[in-house]
Amino acid sequence: MKLLPLFIRRPIEAVYERRLASTLVGLPRPQNVGIMLDGNRRWARKAGHSDVREGYRAGGAKVTEFLGWCSAAGIEHVTLFMLSDDNLGRPAEELGPLIEIIEETVRDITAEGRSWEVQVIGSLDMLPGAGARVLKEATAATAGRGGLRVDVAVGYGGRREIVDAVKSAFEQHMAAGGDPAELVERFEIEDISRHLYSPTAAHTDFIIRTSGEQRLSGFLLWQSAYAEMHWVDCYWPAFRHVDFLRALRSYATRERRFGK
Numbered sequence: 522m523k524l525l526p527l528f529i530r531r532p533i534e535a536v537y538e539r540r541l542a543s544t545l546v547g548l549p550r551p552q553n554v555g556i557m558l559d560g561n562r563r564w565a566r567k568a569g570h571s572d573v574r575e576g577y578r579a580g581g582a583k584v585t586e587f588l589g590w591c592s593a594a595g596i597e598h599v600t601l602f603m604l605s606d607d608n609l610g611r612p613a614e615e616l617g618p619l620i621e622i623i624e625e626t627v628r629d630i631t632a633e634g635r636s637w638e639v640q641v642i643g644s645l646d647m648l649p650g651a652g653a654r655v656l657k658e659a660t661a662a663t664a665g666r667g668g669l670r671v672d673v674a675v676g677y678g679g680r681r682e683i684v685d686a687v688k689s690a691f692e693q694h695m696a697a698g699g700d701p702a703e704l705v706e707r708f709e710i711e712d713i714s715r716h717l718y719s720p721t722a723a724h725t726d727f728i729i730r731t732s733g734e735q736r737l738s739g740f741l742l743w744q745s746a747y748a749e750m751h752w753v754d755c756y757w758p759a760f761r762h763v764d765f766l767r768a769l770r771s772y773a774t775r776e777r778r779f780g781k
Contacts, residue, residue: 534763541766548773551727554591555600555741555748558584560732560756567756574618579758581626588630588637590765591669598670598722600642602740606678609647620652620675624659627673631659636668642718643677672719679742686716686743717743727772731757747779 558580565576584601591599603623609616631639639660645653656675690712694704704712714723725744728737733754737745751768753760 553598555728557602557730558757564756564758577622600672639671679739689716
């Protein structure tokens with residue numbers, strides 16, 4: 522089917538978007554959202570780029586736009602899945618440029634004038650070169666800004682996070698002079714939740730994944746116990762505001778049971 526010319530299609534899309542936004546007024550909104558920014562390389566190939574890094578650059582530019590949508594929608598906390606711990610095993614010639622693009626993206630969303638409080642989560646000690654230092658320095662300037670809380674997951678793995686949370690709980694207990702056996706006896710769910718990389722994100726409401734894939738791939742394994750899932754067919758660089766609004770509509774129509 523032949524597409525309408527842009528000068529006709531865009532006004533029609535704008536009207537549809539405004540109507541869709543109006544239907545969301547007063548409906549439930551997720552407060553804690555995780556998003557998997559998937560499909561950057563496939564987008565680049567589909568767009569005819571010989572260098573897949575163009576997909577990551579386009580995806581990085583989309584992040585700032587997306588966070589603006591979240592702020593406008595009244596969402597309180599967003600976790601961006603940008604690089605898994607498994608991805609750290611990629612060849613150096615691919616991983617190095619990818620981390621540079623992530624650094625550029627983080628510098629952009631933490632720039633002066635942004636009203637977002639940003640932190641980087643994951644196994645930062647596993648990043649090559651000065652990546653961890655650059656990311657930490659960029660996010661440190663946002664402490665206390667208030668507004669939307671943003672976690673950038675880099676070198677992140679959900680199973681690794683749970684292991685680290687258990688270790689942290691025991692280390693804290695023993696540092697205070699406690700007996701490990703006593704902690705084992707009374708260990709509860711909240712003992713892990715309090716020691717996650719980002720404890721305030723312990724109860725994620727909504728997870729979105731672009732690219733059409735329908736799996737978590739280790740993202741927020743603990744936090745997603747009762748999260749609603751939304752799969753989007755488009756690749757991340759092509760994710761539009763209307764796709765975001767449709768995701769919010771999908772969330773609003775669900776009855777959350779929390780396992781009951």
